[in-house]
Amino acid sequence: MRLLPAGVWARVLKRRLPTSLWGRSLLIIVLPVLVMQVAVTWAFFDMHWQTVTARLSDGLAGDIAWASESYADDPTRENLAIIADRAQRSMSLSVDLREGDVLPDERHRGPIGVVDRTLEDALRSRVDRPVWFSTTQYPAYVDIRVQHPEGVLRVIAPRERAVATQAHIFVVWLFIATILLMGVAILFIRNQVRAIERLAEAAEAFGRGETRERFKPHGAREVRAAAKAFLDMRDRIQRHIEQRTALLASVSHDLRTPLTRLRLELALAPPFKRAAAMKGDLDEMEHMIDEYLAFARGEAGEAAQTVSIADLLAVAGEDVRRAGAEVEISVPEDLSASLRPLSIKRALANLAANAAAHGERVRLAARALPSGGIEITVEDDGPGIPDDMHEEAFRPFSRLDESRNQNRKGVGLGLAIARDVARSHGGDITLGRSDLGGLRAAIRLPG
Incomplete structure (x- = not known):
């Protein structure tokens, strides 16, 4: 498999990382805590739990070997009773002989394979006879069987004799401590991020x-x-x-x-x-x-209110008709937005006046954007403005006399005022070529 270059991996990782300060701050706290938790858990199981389990299993295998050898030395019922009594009192083992029985063929293995492997290695090293065991047949016990000529010597041992059964308590407390630490960190981070968000909103x-x-x-x-x-x-x-x-x-x-x-x-x-x-x-x-x-x-001090876009375009259309141009209006009747009415009317009036002054047909249209905002367009069939002079047209006091004879009556502030109004609403104005053959001015405002 071909490995990707380091630069590609860096770009992929960058796209996957959170972009907000809240997300990145949270990642800075969560990632080291998770790495620490995984490292501590792995070290605990590798260095402590497995070692304790191995020693417990080795001790249990030694007790099984003692019971098996003691019975093999004197395979009588009286001796078996003595062995069973001593094993129960001193080792918490239940010893019984199943006469004429043989070891099962199937193996029962638990979900944690290291337990079975550890116990199997211990039994093989300490018991010289064929042995079989199961760690899943009884939840709290381990079933161990040793083959003898008279039958199967069965030993039932408490599970804690073979496995360190309290290891999960350490993991639970580790998770609880991690959650508490992360909760405190999240509260502090949220408080700091909220202050920055408040500043950004202002x-x-x-x-x-x-x-x-x-x-x-x-x-x-x-x-x-x-x-x-x-x-x-x-x-x-x-x-x-x-x-x-x-x-x-x-x-x-x-x-x-x-x-x-x-x-x-x-x-x-x-x-x-x-x-x-x-x-x-x-x-x-x-x-x-x-x-x-x-x-x-400008209209900076004006309060925003919900207005009908159709009404705004109707007023601008009347201005176009009074200027002697033909106007076409296309806007949904239910389209509305939260705007500053006077400033938007001034911007549309400037755009409509420019369109009527340089064209015979003017088209006013509005539509809702998929992103949630709105777009208002003013188009004409006039000479238009070259693409390389669109930004120049927005400069205050720019008249572009050679290309469009713009603002013949004014001082070159119509488009500058309109863009200032759009940007004060969080949007912008762009210029382009109209289907009518002239200029197309599009106001995009956020929802």
Whole structure:
């Protein structure tokens, strides 16, 4: 048989090992304990139990040899009675003669072969006559028979005279001690792993934009230090986000004031040739301010709730129709998910607006994934985006004017905002080629 290389065995073993910290920590405790238990049990049976059994069997064989030789010296009933009485009083042996009987042909062997082999070797070395024995005919006794000319000398001996019968007590106590030690170890490991799991849950929730109360770090000193560092980092990031949002909101407010004055003056001014162009510039500037503020603020503080995906796509479809494109919606009526509605609506609105701006047909679809999540797709029949520029399209303020003339009205934040929303829900957005011939944007969200 050809042996596999060491690298292959390492990969196979790696795939079989637990991947979680709980499983690996448990393996670190359980495996050495099991190895120790097997080693101690083997050493006990090999060095102690077999030695004691061999000595007991040798002693019993010596008593059998004495009874057989004593009877052979004087094969009378009177002598047999004396031998039986002495054997019963001094050796706990029951001796009887079956006149005219012969040894059985069949052998009765017990489940532990070492007992029969040890007793057989002892009897052969100490008894000169043909001998037969059985360790299974009676549960608490050993049946030994010696052939004599007058018949079969039968000796019934207690089992503990031939076998160390209390060995199982040692094994039972060994297992009980092992279980107790493993139980204590499992409790301590579980407590430490739970602290790490709690930290991981808090980090994952913060990554999804969920606001949770501070928790008290517990567990080992290193785990508490990591949890405290995470909480401090989370507070600093939240302060930075709040300051950035407040700054942009203030800038937005300050910019809206002169824009409102310009719009009012433009409305009150007499008609002139450039009025429409100036109004369009004002609209574009206001739209840019809205996009800047939406990108900086996001919807991190919004609470998640169960919403109907069909309703979300219906709202996005109305936006597409208002933009002058033909829309097709395909979604199961009962499909729902726990989402932040405003942020998902903003992401779908951005994707639908991009699709309507660059195509005449737009397809909105949603389906449940086998893994338990959902997938929402927005497709168009426009020019699309080259495969090597998909990641570039997600960069903030990236317009890709040469390939798609993307975000002609905006500042290149539509796809960036949509991906930020998807990732804050624990999912992501991918781009690809649509069956309609244009771009296919797929939002995958966990269940």
